[in-house]
Amino acid sequence: MSMQKSVRRNTAPDIAGRKGAEPIVSLTAYHAHTAQILDPYVDFLLVGDSLGMVMHGYESTVPVPLDLMIMHGAAVVRGSSRALVVVDLPFGTYEESPQLAFRNAARVMKETGCGAVKLEGGTRMGETIRYLTERGIPVMAHIGLTPQSVNVMGGFKTQGRERAEWAAIEDDARVVAEAGAFAVVLEGMAELLAARVTKSCPIPTIGIGASAECDGQILVLEDMLGLSPRVPKFVREFAQIGEAIETAVKAYADDVRARKFPAEEHTYAMKDDAGKVTKKTKMTGS
Ligand code: KIV
Numbered sequence: 001m002s003m004q005k006s007v008r009r010n011t012a013p014d015i016a017g018r019k020g021a022e023p024i025v026s027l028t029a030y031h032a033h034t035a036q037i038l039d040p041y042v043d044f045l046l047v048g049d050s051l052g053m054v055m056h057g058y059e060s061t062v063p064v065p066l067d068l069m070i071m072h073g074a075a076v077v078r079g080s081s082r083a084l085v086v087v088d089l090p091f092g093t094y095e096e097s098p099q100l101a102f103r104n105a106a107r108v109m110k111e112t113g114c115g116a117v118k119l120e121g122g123t124r125m126g127e128t129i130r131y132l133t134e135r136g137i138p139v140m141a142h143i144g145l146t147p148q149s150v151n152v153m154g155g156f157k158t159q160g161r162e163r164a165e166w167a168a169i170e171d172d173a174r175v176v177a178e179a180g181a182f183a184v185v186l187e188g189m190a191e192l193l194a195a196r197v198t199k200s201c202p203i204p205t206i207g208i209g210a211s212a213e214c215d216g217q218i219l220v221l222e223d224m225l226g227l228s229p230r231v232p233k234f235v236r237e238f239a240q241i242g243e244a245i246e247t248a249v250k251a252y253a254d255d256v257r258a259r260k261f262p263a264e265e266h267t268y269a270m271k272d273d274a275g276k277v278t279k280k281t282k283m284t285g286s
Contacts, residue, residue, distance in 0.1 A: 007081045007082050008082070009080075009081065009082055009083070009084065009115065010043055010044060010082065010083055010084040010115075011084060011115055011138075012084065012115060012116045012138030012140075012182040012183075013138075013182065014043075014084070015043060015044060015084060015182060015183050015204060016182040016183060016203055016204065018043070018204055018215065018216070019202065019203060019204045019215055020215065023215065023216050023217065024043045024044070024183075024204055024206060024215055024216025024217075025041065025042050025043050025216065025217065026042050026043060026044045026045065026046060026206060026216060026217065026218040027042055027045065027046070027218065027219055027220075027221045027224070028045070028046045028047070028048045028050060028051070028054075028218070028219070028220045028221050028222075029045045029046070029047065029076045029079075029080075029221060030047060030051045030054075030055055030072045030075070030076065030221075031072070031075055031076070031079065032075040032076065032078045032079030033079060034079070034221060035075070035076040035077075035078075035079030035080040035083075035085075036079040036080065038080075038083070038221070039079070039080040039081060039082055039083050040082070042083050043083060043084065043216070044083050044084040044085070044086055044116075045076055045080055045083045045084070045085050045086070046086045046087075046088070046118065046218060047069060047072050047073045047076050047085065047086070047087045047088060047112075047114070048088050048118075048220065049061040049064045049069060049088040049090045049091070049147075049148070050147070050220050051064070051068070051069075051072055052064035052068070052090075054220060054222045054223075054228065055222075056068070060147065060150045060151075061090065061091060061147050061148055061150075062091045062148060062150065062151065063091075064090040064091065065090065066089075066090055066093050066104060066107070066108070068090075069087055069088060069089070069090055069108065070087075070107070070108060070111045070112055073085065073087040073108060073111075073112030073114050074111060074112045074113065076112075076114075077112050077113040077114055084115045084116060085112070085113075085114040085115055085116075086114065086115070086116045086117065086118050086140050087108050087112055087114045087116075087117055087118070088117070088118050088119075089101065089104060089105060089108065089117050089118065089119045090148075091148040094119050094125075094128060095121070095125075097128075098127055098128040098130075098131030098132070099131075101119070101128045101131065101132060102131060102132055102135055102137070105117045105132055105137045105139075106137065109137060115138065116137075116138035116139065116140055116182065117132070117137060117138075117139060117140070118139070118140040118141070118142055118185065119139060119140075119141065119142065120141075120142040120143075120146040120147070120148045120149070121141070121142070121143070121146060121172075122141065122143040122168075122169070122171065122172020122173065122175055122176055123168075123171055123172050123175045125141065125176065125179075126175040126176065126178070126179040127179070129141060129176055129179035129180055129181050130179040130180055132180075133179070133180030133181070134180070138182050139180065139181045139182070140181060140182060140183045140184065140185065140206075141176035141181040141183075141184040141185070142184070142185040142187065143169060143172040143173060143176065143184060143185070143186060143187075144159040144160065144169060144185075144186045144187045144188055144189040144210065145157065145158065145159050145187040145188030145189070145209070146187070147187075156188065156232075157188070158188045158189065158190065158209070159187075159188055159189050159190070159193075160189050160190040160192075160193035160194075161190045165193075166193050166196070169189070169193060169197065170193075170196065170197060170200065173186075173197045173200070173201045173205075174200070174201070176203075177201050177202050177203045181203060182203060182204075183203050183204045183205070183206055183215075183216075184201065184203055184204075184205055184206070185205075185206045185207075185208060185218065186198075186205050186206065186207050186208070186210040186214055187207075187208045187209060187210065188208070188209045188210065188232075188234075189207075189209065189210040189211075191210070191211035191213055194207060194210040194211045194213045194214055195211070195213035198213050198214050198215060204216055206218050208220075208234065209232060209233075209234030210234075219235060220235075223235045223237070224236065224237060224238050224239075225237070225238065225239050225241040225242075226238075226239050226240040226241050226242050226243065227241050227242045227245075228242075229242075
């Protein structure tokens with residue numbers, strides 16, 4: 001009996017090979033059922049540590065624990081079959097040393113079944129990216145606005161609006177590519193700089209708030225669905241799911257209070273002695 005699956009999942013090299021070709025499409029996913037809906041339409045799914053803010057009510061991504069990433073990562077792998085699944089390494093699990101990064105990234109790969117990890121940082125993470133990729137762990141890098149550094153940056157600030165900032169960010173892109181990253185997320189970056197980085201960088205750039213000049217795009221699913229209370233300027237809300245949920249929940253509450261739900265079609269009737277389903281009759285006795 002063949003154990004081969006009919007659908008081949010995208011790999012990190014597949015994404016790397018898309019440089020300069022058709023735009024790469026990606027979204028975040030945190031659950032099995034949303035992963036299943038997104039899977040046919042995206043090239044990769046990111047289990048981003050933004051889940052801490054979007055789903056778990058944290059003010060930033062800093063408190064997100066590794067176990068939470070693993071739990072959501074495994075769900076997204078279970079729910080998808082063709083998109084590459086990339087899981088974020090959360091703050092504090094990789095910065096200290098390449099060895100610590102390897103131990104945690106290997107855990108993520110073994111326990112979720114994902115195809116790659118993502119970590120934040122450019123030049124300063126070059127050695128770690130090389131260490132991981134040489135040991136079998138595909139790495140997506142993340143430069144520009146790096147949310148895990150929010151406390152150092154003093155807020156979520158767009159990068160590269162002053163020319164004086166460009167050289168350091170261009171160096172970041174060069175270093176992560178030379179170290180072996182298969183793609184790099186450019187977050188919150190001025191358009192001209194994103195265009196320059198995309199032109200000079202040999203690996204695909206994936207933009208979020210970094211203009212259409214990038215090789216691909218990613219958004220946080222809840223933001224583009226209209227489920228987040230506040231969204232940054234770079235998000236287009238492709239739907240208003242928050243409003244749709246509120247309308248549905250209000251209708252449910254009204255119907256329960258008016259005893260209109262559950263109705264007969266939602267109710268299990270009794271069978272009579274001959275096994276025939278009977279219509280509801282008035283309750284008799286106690
Ligand atoms: O955590 C996340 O959702 C991300 C994206 C913003 C790229 O890293």
